[in-house]
Amino acid sequence: xxxxxYLASLIAFVSxxxxxxxxxxxxxxxxxxxxxxxxxxxxxxxxxxxxxxxEVIVYAGAIMVLFxxxxxxxxxxxxxxxAEAKLLSPRAxxxxxxxxxxxxAELSYVFFLHDSSTGGxxxxxxxKEVSDSLFGRYVLAVELTGILLMAGIVGAYHIGxxxxxxxHRYLQVNEEEHE
Amino acid sequence: MNELPLNxxxxxxxxxxxxxxxxxxxxxxxxxxxxxxxxxxxAAALAFVMAGAHHGQPDGQVMLIFILAMxxxxxxxxxxxxxxxxxxxxxxxxxxxxxxxx
Numbered sequence: 001x002x003x004x005x006y007l008a009s010l011i012a013f014v015s016x017x018x019x020x021x022x023x024x025x026x027x028x029x030x031x032x033x034x035x036x037x038x039x040x041x042x043x044x045x046x047x048x049x050x051x052x053x054x055e056v057i058v059y060a061g062a063i064m065v066l067f068x069x070x071x072x073x074x075x076x077x078x079x080x081x082x083a084e085a086k087l088l089s090p091r092a093x094x095x096x097x098x099x100x101x102x103x104x105a106e107l108s109y110v111f112f113l114h115d116s117s118t119g120g121x122x123x124x125x126x127x128k129e130v131s132d133s134l135f136g137r138y139v140l141a142v143e144l145t146g147i148l149l150m151a152g153i154v155g156a157y158h159i160g161x162x163x164x165x166x167x168h169r170y171l172q173v174n175e176e177e178h179e
Numbered sequence: 180m181n182e183l184p185l186n187x188x189x190x191x192x193x194x195x196x197x198x199x200x201x202x203x204x205x206x207x208x209x210x211x212x213x214x215x216x217x218x219x220x221x222a223a224a225l226a227f228v229m230a231g232a233h234h235g236q237p238d239g240q241v242m243l244i245f246i247l248a249m250x251x252x253x254x255x256x257x258x259x260x261x262x263x264x265x266x267x268x269x270x271x272x273x274x275x276x277x278x279x280x281x
Contacts, residue, residue, distance in 0.1 A: 012191065016199070016218055020206070025208070028211060042229075048240050050240065059250070069258075070262065083272070088206070104193065107197075112186060125231070133237040153255065162266070
């Protein structure tokens with residue numbers, strides 16, 4: 001079981017690193033899906049099967065398909081990948097990489113200094129328990145999430161709508177006066 | 180059942196989060212920046228679930244469901260913004276959005 005955990009962690013990290021360094025957007029997206037699936041495996045073996053299923057269905061399924069539609073609508077070609085290759089020079093990424101490595105070193109120092117692993121056994125928390133909590137204590141947050149999703153839908157529709165160039169004749173007259 | 184070390188799980192979560200942060204910092208393509216933000220969301224959700232599993236409470240998983248819903252709303256609005264940017268500028272390079280400078 002521990003072997004599976006470390007293997008899934010390794011896959012998650014490597015594929016995430018590949019997402020950040022790819023030139024082609026679709027390749028990066030496929031690596032991101034692999035990373036999400038690996039995280040889903042980690043959820044499953046740490047006693048959270050319901051959330052593991054949600055991760056695959058909603059995250060790797062729905063949200064990534066949304067991303068794919070976005071990439072398809074932008075219709076980026078080979079020129080974009082070449083431009084990315086030019087932008088991603090070592091001079092551009094070496095300093096942020098060093099800063100992030102320092103953060104990582106601090107983080108691992110804290111985790112391994114305070115040895116918090118009591119080695120407790122994993123308890124299975126099934127969907128019934130999660131939904132009891134979700135619609136019991138967190139019911140207000142569920143309704144707020146509904147409002148957030150509604151605002152997201154309306155906002156995305158409003159922003160993404162193709163606006164027709166339509167000049168009012170009075171405004172046009174005014175613009176000409178200003179020029 | 181088995182033993183899972185909490186600090187390794189949290190370390191993986193931090194590693195994924197820092198990779199996402201690095202992606203936001205080094206990429207200029209705004210599509211990749213949005214993807215890196217998704218990576219950071221996912222890392223935070225992983226930390227929630229690992230901590231919830233360690234304490235044997237369902238709260239971590241509840242938080243993941245909220246993060247999932249928020250990520251969906253964020254991606255919808257973000258992709259709409261990127262689409263609008265591409266229509267106006269014909270590029271996905273975030274360096275080209277500098278009208279406010281002059």
